[in-house]
Amino acid sequence: MEQQVFGGESQSLRHARLVAPAMWRGLLGRCPHCGEGRLFGSWLKTVHACDHCGQVLDQHRADDFPAYLVIVIVGHIVVTAFLSVESAYELSMTAHLALWVPLTVILSVALLQPVKGAVVGMQWALYMHGFGGHEDTLDTHPEA
Ligand SMILES: [Zn+2]
Numbered sequence: 404m405e406q407q408v409f410g411g412e413s414q415s416l417r418h419a420r421l422v423a424p425a426m427w428r429g430l431l432g433r434c435p436h437c438g439e440g441r442l443f444g445s446w447l448k449t450v451h452a453c454d455h456c457g458q459v460l461d462q463h464r465a466d467d468f469p470a471y472l473v474i475v476i477v478g479h480i481v482v483t484a485f486l487s488v489e490s491a492y493e494l495s496m497t498a499h500l501a502l503w504v505p506l507t508v509i510l511s512v513a514l515l516q517p518v519k520g521a522v523v524g525m526q527w528a529l530y531m532h533g534f535g536g537h538e539d540t541l542d543t544h545p546e547a
Contacts, residue, residue: 441453449523464533468522479540481503
């Protein structure tokens with residue numbers, strides 16, 4: 404079985420890319436390479452390439468990972484807030500629904516693009532998928 408190694412520092416011909424700054428630039432909707440160009444052409448669709456440095460950006464494979472992260476983040480925020488309010492105040496079921504449902508929707512919509520940008524930045528920094536300079540192929544079953 405081929406060993407998979409992630410991270411620029413362990414790639415012999417590649418210089419290490421710092422993960423945290425790349426994720427931060429992605430979080431801000433900027434190109435993870437230069438931090439100047441836009442990362443997104445529309446709400447969740449990345450641009451083909453950075454208009455400042457030319458880094459190709461549409462080779463990421465973020466897939467559903469940003470949505471999973473948003474669910475975890477929003478779940479922790481809303482459940483913590485719900486339990487805090489519930490223990491301090493006595494609200495009706497209607498008041499709870501009027502409070503937590505919109506908060507959940509607003510937080511989810513607000514966080515999805517920044518979280519996807521951070522995931523794309525992480526994939527770029529770690530040379531994952533199309534950012535590794537080679538064609539990204541789907542893994543097949545070993546016996547297929
Ligand atoms: Zn760029």
